[in-house]
Amino acid sequence: MEERTDRLPVAVALAEIRAVLDRVDAALSGTTPPALLLEATTARSLTGRLDALASLLLAEADRAHASERAAGTPTSTWLAIDQNLTRREAAGALHRASELAAHPVLGQAAVAGRVSTGQVRAINTVLAGIAPQLDPTQQVQAESLLVGMADTMDSDALGKAASQVLAKVAPADADELLETKLQREAEAAHRNRSLKFWQQPGSVRFEGCLPRPLGEQFITLLDAHAEALRRTAVEARDPLFVNSTPEQRRADARPPTGPCCDRETRTGCGCCESDRETRLRPAMPRCRWGRCGWGWCSAVGW
Numbered sequence: 001m002e003e004r005t006d007r008l009p010v011a012v013a014l015a016e017i018r019a020v021l022d023r024v025d026a027a028l029s030g031t032t033p034p035a036l037l038l039e040a041t042t043a044r045s046l047t048g049r050l051d052a053l054a055s056l057l058l059a060e061a062d063r064a065h066a067s068e069r070a071a072g073t074p075t076s077t078w079l080a081i082d083q084n085l086t087r088r089e090a091a092g093a094l095h096r097a098s099e100l101a102a103h104p105v106l107g108q109a110a111v112a113g114r115v116s117t118g119q120v121r122a123i124n125t126v127l128a129g130i131a132p133q134l135d136p137t138q139q140v141q142a143e144s145l146l147v148g149m150a151d152t153m154d155s156d157a158l159g160k161a162a163s164q165v166l167a168k169v170a171p172a173d174a175d176e177l178l179e180t181k182l183q184r185e186a187e188a189a190h191r192n193r194s195l196k197f198w199q200q201p202g203s204v205r206f207e208g209c210l211p212r213p214l215g216e217q218f219i220t221l222l223d224a225h226a227e228a229l230r231r232t233a234v235e236a237r238d239p240l241f242v243n244s245t246p247e248q249r250r251a252d253a254r255p256p257t258g259p260c261c262d263r264e265t266r267t268g269c270g271c272c273e274s275d276r277e278t279r280l281r282p283a284m285p286r287c288r289w290g291r292c293g294w295g296w297c298s299a300v301g302w
Helices: 010-022 035-065 066-071 074-081 087-103 102-112 117-133 136-148 155-159 162-169 172-193 212-236 245-251 274-277
Strands: 194-198 203-207
Touching: 010 035, 035 066, 035 074, 035 087, 035 102, 035 117, 066 074, 074 087, 087 102, 087 274, 102 117, 102 136, 102 155, 117 155, 117 162, 117 172, 136 162, 162 172, 212 245
Parallel strands: none
Antiparallel strands: 194 203
C-alpha cells in the first residue's frame, strides 16, 4: 500500500475544517429526502472521526504534561475551564482519551472512520475485560480482531464478543479465560453497586448501579408493569398517556408503594381471575398466588 503524500499537519487541517464549517449554509429547506439522509449520515461519520482525533490529541497533551507546562494546571482542570465543562465531564473526556490512546490500532481506525463512537466504547470495554488474561501479543491480536469485526457488528454485538475473541487469540485456554473474566465482572459489579439520589425542586433524582442479573430483573419488572399500564390506557383512550415520552412511561411504571388490591375483594393487583381478565397487572410466575408477580399480597399478610 502506497503511503499518502498529501497529508496535512494537524493544526493546518483543523484550521481548514473550521473555515469550511464557518461557510456551511445550514438552511435545509429544498433538500431532497435522499440527499438529506446522506448529509446526516456523513455529518455523523465526520463527527465520530473528529471526536477520535480530539481524544488522541488530548491524550498526547496529557502524556506530555502540556497544560502543566503552559498553564500550570492539570489537564482535567484546564479542560474544564477552557471548554466550560464540569469536573466530571472533563475527567470523563480525559479517561476516554487515555483509553483510546492505549489502543493505537483502534485509534487509527476511529480517526479513519472505520469504527463509530459507539463501537469504540464497546471495543474498549471488551479489551479492558479480557486484557488481564492475555499477554501483550495476544492483546494486540485481540484489538486488531475486534476492529475487523466492527465491519459487520454493531456496538451491542461487539460488546458481547469477548468469547469469540478469546477463542481465536487463546483457543487452548478460552473457556477458562472466559470463566475468569465473567467472575471478575461479577465481583466488580458487586463492588460497584450503588444508589444515590438528589433532592430537586418538586422531585428526586436517582442514579444507581446494580449487578447485571438484578438490574435486568428490575428492568423486566418495570417494563412488564409499563406494558400493563399501556394496555389499560389504550383501552381507556387516555390522551395523557399518548403524549407521554418513553422515559415518562417507565417512570409511571413504578410498582405500587402500598397494598396492591382491596383486602376484601382482592381486586386491583392481578392476584385473582377477574384482574387477569381485565389485565390490570401482567401475569408473572413469582407471586404468592402464582399470577401477578408483584408479591404485594404477601406483604400485607394474605
